[in-house]
Amino acid sequence: xxxxxxxxxxxxxxxxxxxxxxxxxxxxxxxxxxxxxxxxxxxxxxxxxxxxxxxxxxxxxxxxxxxxxxxxxxxxxxxxxxxxxxxxxxxxxxxxxxxxxxxxxxxxxxxxxx
Amino acid sequence: xxxxxxxxxxxxxxxxxxxxxxxxxxxxxxxxxxxxxxxxxxxxxxxxxxxxxxxxxxxxxxxxxxxxxxxxxxxxxxxxxxxxxxxxxxxxxxxxxxxxxxxxxxxxxxxxxxxxxxxx
Numbered sequence: 001x002x003x004x005x006x007x008x009x010x011x012x013x014x015x016x017x018x019x020x021x022x023x024x025x026x027x028x029x030x031x032x033x034x035x036x037x038x039x040x041x042x043x044x045x046x047x048x049x050x051x052x053x054x055x056x057x058x059x060x061x062x063x064x065x066x067x068x069x070x071x072x073x074x075x076x077x078x079x080x081x082x083x084x085x086x087x088x089x090x091x092x093x094x095x096x097x098x099x100x101x102x103x104x105x106x107x108x109x110x111x112x113x114x
Numbered sequence: 115x116x117x118x119x120x121x122x123x124x125x126x127x128x129x130x131x132x133x134x135x136x137x138x139x140x141x142x143x144x145x146x147x148x149x150x151x152x153x154x155x156x157x158x159x160x161x162x163x164x165x166x167x168x169x170x171x172x173x174x175x176x177x178x179x180x181x182x183x184x185x186x187x188x189x190x191x192x193x194x195x196x197x198x199x200x201x202x203x204x205x206x207x208x209x210x211x212x213x214x215x216x217x218x219x220x221x222x223x224x225x226x227x228x229x230x231x232x233x234x
Contacts, residue, residue: 035225042207042227043158088157101148102209102223104158 006089006105014113019076021108023089024069030092032065032072033102037086046074046087081114117141118210120226127198127233134194135229137208143188144210148223149181152205164191198233205230 006023013019023032034046049056049065049072056063062075076083086109090102117140127133137147145166150158162183163171170183180202182194191210195202207228 040205040228040230043209043225045223045225101160101163103160104150106157109155 006087006108008108009106010109010111012111012113013079015079015081017079017112019079019083019110019112021074021087021089021110023072023074023105025072025089025091025103025105026070027091027093029067032063033090033092034061034063034072034074035088035090035104037088037107039086043088076110079110079112081112084110084112086110116212116222116224118208118224118226120206120208120229122229123227124230125232127231129199129233130197132194132196133198133231134192135206135208135231137191137193137210137226139189139210139212139224142210142212142224144191144212145188146211147185147191148209148211149183149191149193150207150209152207152228154205158207161193195231198231200233203231203233 011019029051031048031050033048035043036046037043047056047058047061047063049063051067054065060077065072072089086107088107089105093101119138119140121136125133147164149161151161152158160173161176164183164185166185166188172178180196185191205228209223209225211223
């Protein structure tokens with residue numbers, strides 16, 4: 001399997017604290033993406049970082065990518081109770097002319113307590 | 115823009131029956147659609163890549179005759195779970211990649227809201 005691994009599997013923090021989730025993968029990638037999923041719902045795309053990028057910001061989100069270590073991290077600053085969800089990284093293996101094939105990590109279940 | 119819908123959102127069926135799940139791209143054309151399966155508190159597992167006008171490409175371990183995929187138009191792909199069994203109960207999610215290929219080398223993918231299948 002080429003699925004990535006994420007840690008921690010579960011993270012519980014207080015509102016206002018920062019949350020950091022890590023993702024490791026096995027093969028070369030075109031890009032890495034982070035998604036959020038509320039319980040029993042679909043996926044929400046958060047951020048995409050290309051293989052030639054090292055860091056990207058979007059609002060309270062900061063993503064880093066280290067292709068030499070095949071790892072990425074997602075930092076959520078000043079967390080809110082509404083950030084409670086599962087977070088997945090997904091690596092784009094880009095297959096020519098077929099659209100990107102995404103392989104998902106195991107996910108981190110984040111709980112933010114008010 | 116870039117909305118993907120799935121129908122039904124929730125379905126309960128009896129063992130031995132077949133269930134069809136639709137995935138539609140509402141405001142764009144999608145040459146490629148992907149089908150994923152997700153067990154409770156688990157990650158998404160790619161089942162197959164569906165290409166308009168051709169046969170789907172299934173991932174290792176996914177039974178082609180069990181999970182029939184049809185991508186008859188640029189806006190619709192269907193997944194039919196044939197002769198469903200309780201172990202097929204799961205959350206099925208589709209995604210669609212707009213036609214025209216990659217933007218800046220990166221393919222955009224848009225996810226549907228998922229279909230919860232329960233087989234009794």
